[in-house]
Amino acid sequence: MSAKEQILARIRRALPEPRPDTGIPRDYLAVHGARTPAETVDLLAANLTEYRAKVHRVDEDGIAVLLRRLLAERGSESVLVPPGLPPSWTAAVDATLIHDRADSTAHQLDAVDSVVTGCALAIAETGTLVLDGGPEQGRRRITLIPDHHICVVRVPGQVVDSVPRALPLLDPTRTLTWISGPSATSDIELDRVEGVHGPRTLEVVLLGAQ
Amino acid sequence: MTGTHLGMPAFPEAAREAVRDEVLRANLRHATHTIRDKRARAVAELEDWDRLRAAGKAVKDHTLAHLDRYLLQLEASVTAAGGTVHWAADADEANRIVTELVLATGEKEVVKVKSMATQEIGLNEALEAAGIAAYETDLAELIVQLGHDRPSHILVPAIHRNRGEIRDVFAAEMGGWGRPAPEGLGDDPRELAEAARLHLREKFLRAKVAVSGANFMVAETGTLVVFESEGNGRMCLTLPETLISVVGIEKVVPTFRDLEIFLQTLPRSSTAERMNLYTTMWTGLGPSKGADGDGPSAFHLVLLDNGRTDTLADEVGRQALRCIRCSACLNVCPVYERAGGHAYGSVYPGPIGAILSPQLRGTGSEIDATLPYASTLCGACYEVCPVAIDIPEVLLHLRERVVQGGPVTREGIRVRIRPADGHTAERAAMRAARILLDHPGALRAGERLLARARRLRPRRLPGPGRAWTDSRELPELPEHSFRDWWAQREKAGREKAGREKAGPAKVEPAKVEPAKPEHEKGARP
Ligand code: SF4
Secondary structure, X not given: OOHHHHHHHHHHHHOOOOOOOXXXXXXXXXXXXXXXXXXXXXXXXXXXXXXXXXXXXXXXXXXXXXXXXXHHHHOOOEEEEOOOOOHHHXXXXXXXXXEOOOOOOHHHHHOOOEEEEOOOXXXXXXXXXXXXXXOOOOOHHHHXXXXXXXXXXXXXXXXXXXXXXXXXXXXXOOOEEEEOOOOEEOOOOOXXXXXXXXXXXXXXXEEOOO | OOOOOOOOOOHHHHHHHHHHOHHHHHHHHHHHHHHHHHHHHHHHOOXXXXXXXXXXXXXXXXXXXXXXXXXXXXXXXHHXXXXXEEXXXXXXXXXXXXXXXXXXXXXXXXXXXXXXXXXHOOHHHHHHHOOOEEEEOOHHHHHHHHOOOOOOOXXXXXXXXXXXXXXXXXHHHHHHHOOOOOOOOOOOHHHHHHHHHHHHHHHHHHOOEEEEOOOEEEOOOOEEEEEEOOOHHHHHHHOOOEEEEEEEHHHEEOOHHHHHHHHHHHHHHHOOOOOOOEEEEEEOOOOOOOOOOOOOOEEEEEEEOOOHHHHHOOOOHHHHHHOOOOOHHHHHOHHHHHHOHHHHOOOOOHHHHHHHHHHHHOOOOHHHHHHHHOOOOOOHHHHHOOOOXXXXXXXXXXXXXXXXXXEEEEOOEEEEEOOOHHHHHHHHHHHHHHHHHOOHHHHHHHHHHHHHHHHHOOOOOOHHHHHHHHOOOOOOOOOOHHHHXXXXXXXXXXXXXXXXOOOOOOOOOOOOXXXXXXXXXXXXX
């Protein structure tokens, strides 16, 4: 008997028929509290900040200048961009733009200072950004290896209130990366230290009419 | 499940040793109290917590009741998405499958994401025996691995080590595994984390094979989910060419939507955060993966039984399979706090370990026979459990099995176990309890009362009260000292937490009416 047959047979012996079919009570809340779209964006900003992401607000006209400033302040000389990132966002950037290519290796990415991406959506109640590998976000590895990640969220359009609101909008066949702040650990005496293996600095740009 | 750690003493002896270790106790106290207080605040933020808890319990119970069907559906989904599914009836089989998969890639090293399942089967040791080096990449697991140590907590496995000890381990051991620790390494957590970052980055960037577990597997879509915070999980799940995930069969949930429950309850119960910092969800190889270097080009899922179907066969004990490994029950357990994780002699410490290990492994060894006694039955573990596992109920059930014997399932076969000789286990356990709690009289009385009360008391309210009791315990009928003792402790903890955090921190309503302590030393700090 194969292991599969063996395991299935054991399960069937453990659970004699008929099996109970109790439903799942779904009376938990879809959203916690009532908020206007603007308040939802404020909550996202507050929760991201609490988890030590740096949050900036800007409109379409200001994003190029803001990104230039953020990269310059950090002294970034090279910045990685996914294939579908709107060129207008990085139009004023002084740093060298590096376009991610399928054949660029992890070691090559390790030499880059910063990365700028969009996102699939953001969740206000938990302060979470979700990336699904779309053209504005690029491959998973580009938001992982460089030490500085700037993520642009279109507000209010890309912001949802809660986790239950987020899942129906996501495609499970794509690899999903949920990010709620910069990489951190509390493994040493529960002292929180930012940046173990992922980016040490996460900046979030809320892009919309101000 | 592989046997207990070599030379592992039974719980009472191990606990006695741990209780004498002042450093260990201080480290543990600090840790458990900090996480416990934070968790209460994070949970109190969600007004529908009890409904989420009931839903999480229901999803798990429903899945377990149809486990064969959901595993077959999962297998079909993962296969359709380009993954390969393997089934392993026990630890040896799982280790053999993984070893062969690694050897087939021609590689001699793997990077690992922290995973209870691979610890349970002793995978690192099995790989080592085959000449394959397995590198743990979670910072705490790295500390444990470099220190030739064992994990002592589910979430923070190196919690028993303080910064000075960690510094010494890094300075002495890193060089033997790869990039050495920097000269003159200090004991600041920042410096230590940086040393680990540099040491491990070297491994991530060259690794060709990764081994992980998973927190959830979705039958409907074939999606696997890993929760983490450091980014080491993302590194392992993204960069290598081959990914091998070893996952217990109880980790399956039916639908993608079901994740909405656990994405809310697991992080808050575990790290006491609204969301863990990183969550990765992947589905087989996906449509675009492999070709553009975005993620592994080969994915293997090893479905692990190793005592789980035996546990499933026990109507009372099977609820342990609902566990989502959040570790909340460890942090509230007065016995864990004193004894530490090592005393439990298994990768699953604390209250959940006390009910899971003897079921996965059987109660044949002395340690497994004494584990059901590693508890005061105070009920705090049940109160915090996000999937409402009635740990005290299972403990009592297992004690009965040990002491009186009875039917159990071992490797799929129904057998009767004989009663333990002269109640050895109980006597041993009482010794442990005395050392741990200094209240032997109260403990015995409490145990008896609680045991009796639990049998007599209605578990569910009839009529309209039913919905309320579906996710709550009815208040205890008889007042007894441990409940009071516990309620006092909790109250003191919350007051402390309230003082520390400015503003009106909403706290969990006490489920037990705080009553006057019956003995003077009722409220321990
Ligand atoms: S038993 Fe419950 S509280 Fe304990 S680790 Fe499992 S899910 Fe968490």
